[in-house]
Amino acid sequence: MRAELTQGLIDFLKASPTPFHATATLAQRLEAAGYQPLDERQPWQCEPGGRYYVTRNDSSLIAFKAGTRSPLEGGLRLVGAHTDSPCLRVKPQPEMQRHGFLQLGVEVYGGALLAPWFDRDLSLAGRVTFRRDGRVESQLIDFQAPIAVIPNLAIHLNREANQGWAINAQNELPPILAQIAGAEPYDFRALLADQLSREHELTADIILDFELSLYDTQPAAVVGLHGDFIAGARLDNLLSCYAGLQALLAADDEQSCVLVCTDHEEVGSTSCCGADGPFLEQTLERAFAAGEDLVRITQRSLLISADNAHGLHPNYPDKHDGNHGPKLNAGPVIKVNSNQRYATSSETAGFFRHLCLENEVPMQSFVTRSDMGCGSTIGPITASRLGVPTVDIGLPTFAMHSIRELAGSQDLEHLVKVLTAFYNSAELA
Structure with missing residues (x-):
């Protein structure tokens, strides 16, 4: 399972040198799994049990499936990531x-x-x-x-x-x-x-x-004396896009599930196809409900914003808070910031911890040093636009925003496992 996932990620990265190619690759794999493309310029007829995807600007994609359980009762399970890299x-x-x-x-x-x-x-x-x-x-x-x-x-x-x-x-x-x-x-x-x-x-x-x-052009590879790491370009954040795709394809049919992979996160998400634009809200309105019903659905839903976290680098341990230094190959990281650079709350973090414990997935926490600034993700942007409860998580990596980044080879399996469990979860509270 681990080797298959890792090779799948390596192949995905090679096929996706730009956000345009990443979106096309996601679309190809969704269609191969029975997801139907939707055209925003045409009327939509989304049927119960249907599987669909839509793209915008050729660089952002939203895939969703309507579960057998009504979203008015069970809400939506949303996973968000981004297709662009510096x-x-x-x-x-x-x-x-x-x-x-x-x-x-x-x-x-x-x-x-x-x-x-x-x-x-x-x-x-x-x-x-x-x-x-x-x-x-x-x-x-x-x-x-x-x-x-x-x-x-x-x-x-x-x-x-x-x-x-x-x-x-x-x-x-x-x-x-x-x-x-x-x-x-x-x-x-x-x-x-x-x-x-x-x-x-x-x-x-x-x-x-x-x-x-x-x-x-150097392809991604498994590296290290014991194969402990994955090295490659655009791990931030195609790693999360790939994990979300694998989880969506593995999910059962009960819950309504959404995968959101948007462009322009690295430059603020303010675009027609970015997380700070109307793409997700318009898609949910057309696919599930609008007005009061969409508000009801949203408040029964949860977004997992999946974006890479800073792993504890052995050469620079002083760049981390002493109690919050995520380790590679030790599981997903819950990211917290009291100034709302991350959208995690105690309730959403508590649910994600519960999910990890129930599925025997290790998890960690990250808070930046109090004397350092903090980056952000699509989490706070989507939460503020849609009003959906959100938890920011990610896999620990080194050399974020380099031309070649490094992640733990065991962590991809951890992330796919917990995201699949999330898509299948009967209750969100």
Whole structure:
């Protein structure tokens, strides 16, 4: 079971270099399990016992199934995660030709750790919008091959490098794509048109626009002397998306269950498809009920906001509160913040603890040091928009927001087990 889940996660990460690809991969796996796609532009006819999913912006997805028990009686079991990760995004007019090298202008998306992006074999993926035969179309592309690199400056030319230096995103992050001769301007859009032709056999009249991200081509892997860890890109937060998907597919038919995987969490969630937008509320209104009935359902429901937690790093133990240092491979972490950066309450935390105890899943707690700031999640945002009771949890990881993060290889099984039990739970209080 553990090895199968781990390999499934590795495959999922490889297939999902961008939020667009993650959403497409989730949709493919849901359809293979009998979930029907819904179009927001068309009327919906959701039947009791039905299984459905809907996407928005090609980068956010909500999947749900109507249980045999009425949600007016039993509420909804919701699991929330996000599809985006910090990365380098290509600028609209990215061509840079400097000293015989072709480079791309990039913009930092989210709170990325920048130093690990140097000296990596990078590829490019995302969504391209183009005109073909007079119609505007969009398509996902993934170069897959390592086509770019951001070389470090040699220590001989930067003697202070190991004492730390401020990375200038404008000057130091443009990746090198090729060495070129002459000064003839390079057309990046021609490269995208060629990729569309090779990958999808499409001939675009003109490339209109694109949303493209660089990513590390090194695949995720099980690492460590005893295989204790999973190392890979975008564990924050595709790990939770994958765990939520596995739990939803394993859930029985009694309770009404929802999986929410939204984009733009790393930049505040304020978008039409982000957690601070209307996507979830509009979907629930169309799928289950509106007005007073939706309020009644919501107050019988619970959201588990699943987003990675900071594990206790052996080289930096002083970065944690002495009583709240989550360990890798020791189970999910309940995240608490009295200033509501996490939406956990004593009641929602109590229920999650009960769920873990009932299913023999180890659990831990995290509170940030009182002299340090605290990040946030989709939990408080969704709770404030929808009014749903929420608990923030996550698996402990190292190197969060790096190009390559690290999680415990045993924890994925713990998370899938408790989320499956949550989807099947008869009572939420």
